[in-house]
Amino acid sequence: MLDRIFLYLAVGFLTLLAIVVVFGDFIQPHDPLLQNFLARDKGPSAEYWLGTDDFGRDVFSRILEGSRLSMTIGLASPLIAAVIGIAMGTSAAYFGGWAERIITRATDMMMSFDPLLLGVLVVALLGPGILNLSIAISFALIPSFIRLSRASALAVRQEAYVDAAIAMGRPSYSTILRHVLPNISGPLVVVTTLWVGTAIRLEATLSFIGLGAQPPAPSWGNIVRYGVQNIFGSPLPALFAGLAITLTVLSFNILGDALRDRLDPDKAVR
Amino acid sequence: MTKLLEVTDLSKIFGGSVRAVDGVSFSLGERETLALVGESGCGKSTVSRLILRLTDPTAGVIRFEGQDMARMSQRALKAIRRDIQFVFQDPFSSLDPRMTAGDIVTEPLSIHGMVKGARQRRETAETLLRAVGLSAKHVDNWPRQFSGGQRQRLGIIRAFALGPRLIVADEPVSALDVSVRSQVINILQDMQEEKGTAYLFISHDMATVKHIADRVAVMYLGKIVELAPKASFFSAPRHPYSEALLSAVPASHPQKRRKRILLQGDPPSPIRIPPGCRFHTRCPIAQDVCRREEPALAQVADNHLAACHFAQAWPIASRLGEAMAPEPLAELSN
Numbered sequence: 001m002l003d004r005i006f007l008y009l010a011v012g013f014l015t016l017l018a019i020v021v022v023f024g025d026f027i028q029p030h031d032p033l034l035q036n037f038l039a040r041d042k043g044p045s046a047e048y049w050l051g052t053d054d055f056g057r058d059v060f061s062r063i064l065e066g067s068r069l070s071m072t073i074g075l076a077s078p079l080i081a082a083v084i085g086i087a088m089g090t091s092a093a094y095f096g097g098w099a100e101r102i103i104t105r106a107t108d109m110m111m112s113f114d115p116l117l118l119g120v121l122v123v124a125l126l127g128p129g130i131l132n133l134s135i136a137i138s139f140a141l142i143p144s145f146i147r148l149s150r151a152s153a154l155a156v157r158q159e160a161y162v163d164a165a166i167a168m169g170r171p172s173y174s175t176i177l178r179h180v181l182p183n184i185s186g187p188l189v190v191v192t193t194l195w196v197g198t199a200i201r202l203e204a205t206l207s208f209i210g211l212g213a214q215p216p217a218p219s220w221g222n223i224v225r226y227g228v229q230n231i232f233g234s235p236l237p238a239l240f241a242g243l244a245i246t247l248t249v250l251s252f253n254i255l256g257d258a259l260r261d262r263l264d265p266d267k268a269v270r
Numbered sequence: 271m272t273k274l275l276e277v278t279d280l281s282k283i284f285g286g287s288v289r290a291v292d293g294v295s296f297s298l299g300e301r302e303t304l305a306l307v308g309e310s311g312c313g314k315s316t317v318s319r320l321i322l323r324l325t326d327p328t329a330g331v332i333r334f335e336g337q338d339m340a341r342m343s344q345r346a347l348k349a350i351r352r353d354i355q356f357v358f359q360d361p362f363s364s365l366d367p368r369m370t371a372g373d374i375v376t377e378p379l380s381i382h383g384m385v386k387g388a389r390q391r392r393e394t395a396e397t398l399l400r401a402v403g404l405s406a407k408h409v410d411n412w413p414r415q416f417s418g419g420q421r422q423r424l425g426i427i428r429a430f431a432l433g434p435r436l437i438v439a440d441e442p443v444s445a446l447d448v449s450v451r452s453q454v455i456n457i458l459q460d461m462q463e464e465k466g467t468a469y470l471f472i473s474h475d476m477a478t479v480k481h482i483a484d485r486v487a488v489m490y491l492g493k494i495v496e497l498a499p500k501a502s503f504f505s506a507p508r509h510p511y512s513e514a515l516l517s518a519v520p521a522s523h524p525q526k527r528r529k530r531i532l533l534q535g536d537p538p539s540p541i542r543i544p545p546g547c548r549f550h551t552r553c554p555i556a557q558d559v560c561r562r563e564e565p566a567l568a569q570v571a572d573n574h575l576a577a578c579h580f581a582q583a584w585p586i587a588s589r590l591g592e593a594m595a596p597e598p599l600a601e602l603s604n
Contacts, residue, residue, distance in 0.1 A: 159363045160358045160359075160360055160363040160364035161363060161364055161365055161366040163319075163322075163324050163358070163364075164356070164358065164364050164365075164428075165366075165377070165381075166324060166344075167322045167323075167324060167351065167354075167355070167356050168351060168355070168377060168378045168381050169347070169348040169351035169352065169378075169381050169382060170377075170381050171344075171345075171348075172344075174381075179366050182366075182368040183366070183367065183368055
């Protein structure tokens with residue numbers, strides 16, 4: 001019962017977030033970049049719902065604007081990583097041989113780095129910026145997708161229906177698309193939602209250490225960063241941006257758990 | 271006359287040392303059913319996988335209608351695959367759990383571009399389902415909503431969808447309950463009669479084989495040790511191994527009971543195949559010559575081949591009780 005309430009809350013929050021991301025321009029009460037030195041470090045008020053930062057910018061508007069960047073990166077990076085990682089993982093499992101050996105060794109090597117470190121490495125190589133940030137985060141998530149999809153695909157490869165498809169004359173790529181992928185989609189969908197949370201967190205972390213979105217453009221990560229620098233002026237920007245990150249990651253994790261229960265083939269109701 | 275399927279000296283060595291299939295030769299004519307029997311691990315399933323080209327052979331030739339398909343690329347094989355279909359043993363894992371019954375039975379047709387559009391596929395699927403006694407309304411059901419017997423019927427009609435010339439059936443009924451076994455066997459026989467398909471029927475169940483086969487091939491440790499027409503095989507098996515297999519079949523009448531030949535131990539490992547006759551370690555009549563020389567698969571009666579130095583000295587069962595050694599030279603000379 002409690003699970004269900006949390007799931008509804010999470011879905012509600014994510015729906016709200018989606019609306020904010022799409023229609024942000026119409027919802028923001030102030031220009032998120034507009035500085036007002038007469039209203040620095042203000043607490044919440046009717047005009048500034050969540051207060052202002054030390055440049056006098058509206059925190060609420062900045063968090064709404066920051067959601068666009070954080071969510072774009074948070075959704076795009078895992079999806080890019082999923083496409084590349086699943087393609088490599090399933091092919092490795094399906095074809096085996098030297099290709100599999102190279103892919104698994106490379107994965108092991110990448111897995112030995114912390115995702116954050118890998119992200120820092122890529123951004124340091126390519127330079128900061130939103131596109132590079134997405135690339136960095138995708139890159140950091142690819143090994144996990146390769147590993148999971150390869151392990152699942154190895155099990156499915158043993159099933160007689162895959163042999164059946166081959167014996168019927170189905171080409172390899174088509175067998176992977178029609179028989180292997182549908183049968184490993186359950187865990188992959190779940191893990192993708194969980195990694196959306198990770199990606200948002202990673203974006204925030206990289207922005208926090210100055211490798212992500214560059215000011216004045218707001219992202220949740222850099223709002224927290226500059227909020228922390230000015231935490232004695234006003235703790236509100238860092239607090240609310242941090243809260244936004246926490247709630248979003250939590251919502252995606254709750255959604256992922258619910259999907260896992262729903263997609264479990266033994267419990268599946270289709 | 272070219273045979274439908276002609277297999278010559280087919281071998282499969284796994285990992286460099288496991289001789290799973292070791293020089294197997296046989297042929298199969300149109301509309302014929304050849305049963306390949308043997309205990310588990312004798313390589314009969316590997317033979318079926320080799321003929322379906324799910325495993326690449328190490329050596330040998332597989333001729334289908336005169337074309338050697340043993341070394342064909344998967345792309346070139348596609349045309350031949352229309353004519354060679356299969357029924358697998360496990361009715362649960364051989365159907366994709368994420369496909370509906372309709373998609374499953376029409377899959378071979380879609381792969382070969384013989385149904386176009388959802389509507390035609392649905393109609394074809396309904397026709398196919400009715401052909402094996404399932405209802406057309408099962409089209410949208412998932413595999414897990416069917417029983418084992420029903421699933422195997424889906425597998426059979428999928429195999430027949432393309433109108434193949436040959437169906438390789440790898441233990442198609444051994445995973446089923448005894449109560450539905452005969453039903454599925456009957457469907458297989460009816461379909462064969464109607465479509466004129468040849469079967470390579472792999473089994474370890476002699477009762478089923480006796481019912482469905484035209485000819486029987488017995489495999490032991492990767493080799494065919496006896497190959498004979500059904501009647502001749504069941505009435506006068508020439509290889510001691512075949513005789514032991516047959517003696518294990520419960521008799522239909524107490525007075526027809528055969529003398530039971532019990533084989534000692536397990537078959538040797540295909541990694542270390544014994545020298546000489548590969549059956550000598552368990553053979554009740556093994557002699558010195560068996561330990562030295564490997565007997566060839568030779569004709570011992572009309573169309574009846576056996577690989578035993580003492581193939582003329584049958585039946586073995588009658589002689590076992592007398593604890594008497596056969597006289598190979600005298601018997602062989604005639």
